[in-house]
Amino acid sequence: xxxxxxxxxxxxxxxxxxxxxxxxxxxxxxxxxxxxxxxxxxxxxxxxxxxxxxxxxxxxxxxxxxxxxxxxxxxxxxxxxxxxxxxxxxxxxxxxxxxxxxxxxxxxxxxxxxxxxxxxxxxxxxxxxxxxxxxxxxxxxxxxxxxxxxxxxxxxxxxxxxxxxxxxxxxxxxxxxxxxxxxxxxxxxxxxxxxxxxxxxxxxxxxxxxxxxxxxxxxxxxxxxxxxxxxxxxxxxxxxxxxxxxxxxxxxxxxxxxxxxxxxxxxxxxxxxxxxxxxxxxxxxxxxxxxxxxxxxxxxxxxxxxxxxxxxxxxxxxxxxxxxxxxxxxxxxxxxxxxxxxxxxxxxxxxxxxxxxxxxx
Ligand SMILES: [Fe+2]
Numbered sequence: 001x002x003x004x005x006x007x008x009x010x011x012x013x014x015x016x017x018x019x020x021x022x023x024x025x026x027x028x029x030x031x032x033x034x035x036x037x038x039x040x041x042x043x044x045x046x047x048x049x050x051x052x053x054x055x056x057x058x059x060x061x062x063x064x065x066x067x068x069x070x071x072x073x074x075x076x077x078x079x080x081x082x083x084x085x086x087x088x089x090x091x092x093x094x095x096x097x098x099x100x101x102x103x104x105x106x107x108x109x110x111x112x113x114x115x116x117x118x119x120x121x122x123x124x125x126x127x128x129x130x131x132x133x134x135x136x137x138x139x140x141x142x143x144x145x146x147x148x149x150x151x152x153x154x155x156x157x158x159x160x161x162x163x164x165x166x167x168x169x170x171x172x173x174x175x176x177x178x179x180x181x182x183x184x185x186x187x188x189x190x191x192x193x194x195x196x197x198x199x200x201x202x203x204x205x206x207x208x209x210x211x212x213x214x215x216x217x218x219x220x221x222x223x224x225x226x227x228x229x230x231x232x233x234x235x236x237x238x239x240x241x242x243x244x245x246x247x248x249x250x251x252x253x254x255x256x257x258x259x260x261x262x263x264x265x266x267x268x269x270x271x272x273x274x275x276x277x278x279x280x281x282x283x284x285x286x287x288x289x290x291x292x293x294x295x296x297x298x299x300x301x302x303x304x305x306x307x308x309x310x311x312x313x314x315x316x317x318x319x320x321x322x323x324x325x326x327x328x329x330x331x332x333x334x335x336x337x338x339x340x341x342x343x344x345x346x347x348x349x350x351x352x353x354x355x356x357x358x359x360x361x
Contacts, residue, residue: 003119004029006030008032009026009054010054012068014038053121081102082105103121175204182203183196195281198281206257208242210238211242239257258282259278283325
């Protein structure tokens with residue numbers, strides 16, 4: 001069986017005699033050949049039926065071989081092109097190779113030489129196609145693995161939240177509600193998708209450090225001593241320490257965990273940051289956190305009404321809270337979706353895309 005049985009090719013030459021020589025040779029190798037007498041005819045032929053191999057003369061009327069090559073490389077990148085040149089046109093032949101021709105044959109040619117060049121060009125084409133397909137599949141695999149890494153990370157993070165919820169009944173639902181309120185604020189402020197993802201992630205994790213707080217203190221019904229209060233407040237630092245190695249590439253979410261108990265006037269904890277020095281994400285979640293804490297029943301006090309809690313937020317503007325965030329909170333939950341506070345459906349957690357990129361890098 002001829003080596004290229006069933007493969008199509010196109011022979012382009014304005015001299016019918018030369019064209020016939022090439023066609024006969026290629027048909028002997030098993031090719032099914034189409035013929036064209038100019039570049040324009042060749043393009044018409046390719047538009048009708050693309051082929052894996054084109055052998056084209058360089059000097060032709062209407063459209064020469066160089067212009068034809070340029071079109072083929074652009075429109076049919078999987079087609080191998082061999083140019084046929086006169087010996088005096090070696091420079092043009094080199095230019096054609098630079099433009100993407102796979103090989104050239106100089107006239108007058110020997111049939112064995114043409115046969116060898118065709119075989120080589122098609123081998124080269126096969127390798128190029130295999131390489132392209134390998135690259136494509138590699139990208140798909142990298143993509144799938146990056147997705148799996150993200151899933152594993154989020155599963156790990158959820159496991160931490162579940163562990164905390166098992167230990168502290170109050171936290172059950174608190175993280176979710178804080179995440180929902182925070183997302184409402186983020187949308188009212190028109191934050192971009194990446195920031196919204198960061199805030200959703202950080203808000204859900206903000207109290208994870210309570211895993212490291214003693215249960216007797218966490219569940220104490222009466223007023224806390226100063227020392228007990230200090231112990232509870234260590235949860236921000238403990239949380240940041242637990243999550244730090246996991247979330248090196250999600251610094252915004254980590255900042256929420258560490259800094260959600262900072263106060264705008266600089267008297268919060270753990271770093272006594274003041275005003276704009278407090279990471280913005282943490283200023284945002286701190287309003288949502290305080291609102292949920294005030295409207296939930298705690299072991300040591302009944303809950304406030306929504307209106308009372310709103311008043312507290314207003315009074316805390318510029319003292320405990322960033323005034324712009326409190327205003328956004330009001331905008332998010334006033335108006336058509338009037339209070340009591342609705343519980344919007346929480347979106348599935350996503351890693352901020354910058355973090356995703358870092359994990360892929
Ligand atoms: Fe907290």
